[in-house]
Amino acid sequence: MRTLSIGQWVEVFGGKLALKVEAGHKGLDRLITSSEIHRPMGALTGFVGLFTFDRVQVLGNTEILFLDGLSEQARREALEVIYQFDIPCVVITDDNRSSPVMRDLADQKGIPLLQTRFSTTKFAHLFSLYMDDFFAPQTTLHGSLVDVNGIGLLFIGKSAIGKSEVALDLVERGHRLVADDVVIVSRKTQGILVGTSPEMLRTFLEIRGLGILDVRNMFGIRAFRIQKRIEIVVKLVEWDDSLDYERTGLEDHYASIMDVEIPLVTVPIYPGKNITVIAEAIALNHQLKLQGYHTAQEFNRRQMEYMKKKRPSDVQIRVDVE
Numbered sequence: 001m002r003t004l005s006i007g008q009w010v011e012v013f014g015g016k017l018a019l020k021v022e023a024g025h026k027g028l029d030r031l032i033t034s035s036e037i038h039r040p041m042g043a044l045t046g047f048v049g050l051f052t053f054d055r056v057q058v059l060g061n062t063e064i065l066f067l068d069g070l071s072e073q074a075r076r077e078a079l080e081v082i083y084q085f086d087i088p089c090v091v092i093t094d095d096n097r098s099s100p101v102m103r104d105l106a107d108q109k110g111i112p113l114l115q116t117r118f119s120t121t122k123f124a125h126l127f128s129l130y131m132d133d134f135f136a137p138q139t140t141l142h143g144s145l146v147d148v149n150g151i152g153l154l155f156i157g158k159s160a161i162g163k164s165e166v167a168l169d170l171v172e173r174g175h176r177l178v179a180d181d182v183v184i185v186s187r188k189t190q191g192i193l194v195g196t197s198p199e200m201l202r203t204f205l206e207i208r209g210l211g212i213l214d215v216r217n218m219f220g221i222r223a224f225r226i227q228k229r230i231e232i233v234v235k236l237v238e239w240d241d242s243l244d245y246e247r248t249g250l251e252d253h254y255a256s257i258m259d260v261e262i263p264l265v266t267v268p269i270y271p272g273k274n275i276t277v278i279a280e281a282i283a284l285n286h287q288l289k290l291q292g293y294h295t296a297q298e299f300n301r302r303q304m305e306y307m308k309k310k311r312p313s314d315v316q317i318r319v320d321v322e
């Protein structure tokens with residue numbers, strides 16, 4: 001699992017979250033381990049039964065108004081309840097100001113105290129958004145990822161089968177490369193898989209016999225995008241006469257990536273077969289399915305209706321009479 005210290009969090013996301021550190025600087029090496037926040041109103045009143053201390057603690061208008069209504073001694077005692085736990089940090093929202101007691105406890109305990117001008121709702125939303133993305137489980141796959149007509153096609157197959165060549169041909173036809181050879185896949189919320197390229201390989205594509213190509217410089221900025229949702233896995237395999245390949249498309253197949261089922265299309269290839277056009281057809285057919293139209297099922301429905309309508313008397317039997 002990836003780790004993120006408070007110091008790194010402020011450095012990377014501080015500008016986006018309008019954060020500034022007010023006290024507790026010696027605790028900037030504390031780690032954020034959750035993409036959720038906690039509002040410790042219950043703990044401030046002395047109830048710690050449901051206190052999720054391992055989350056970033058947020059003091060909004062409600063908590064600040066409560067603390068401002070206490071005497072200085074009572075305020076310190078209330079804050080000491082939450083500071084006795086190993087919390088990552090405390091964030092004051094809504095442009096509220098920290099009190100001397102807050103800063104003193106933060107420095108004593110080595111727990112960073114931060115402030116943001118954002119409302120609690122906005123801060124919580126952005127924090128979860130950025131942290132969900134940061135902590136998303138990742139894996140690395142060998143393949144090529146291309147945005148074809150808005151559909152993310154992940155081409156897989158054994159080495160040298162032609163994945164990069166298909167990707168190059170698709171880019172030349174106006175589609176967009178995401179990653180070639182190495183695809184970093186992140187599992188977002190609700191089972192969404194998003195692929196991207198390692199920064200070092202970004203925009204590059206390898207063609208055996210030719211070398212490394214930079215699609216952004218060759219085809220322009222339109223030929224590349226940083227990330228794309230993976231919606232279909234296209235497996236390229238060598239044609240084998242002994243195998244029975246899918247003919248109608250009635251049976252759906254899936255590939256499991258990080259416990260997420262993704263539609264799988266296996267495409268047998270042989271010299272002269274136009275895989276690029278087939279890839280475009282796969283993307284367009286998937287768009288039809290998303291709109292509720294399943295071509296194979298429609299074909300099957302028509303066939304069944306035709307068979308029901310055809311009566312035995314409609315069949316003319318020719319008899320060979322000598």
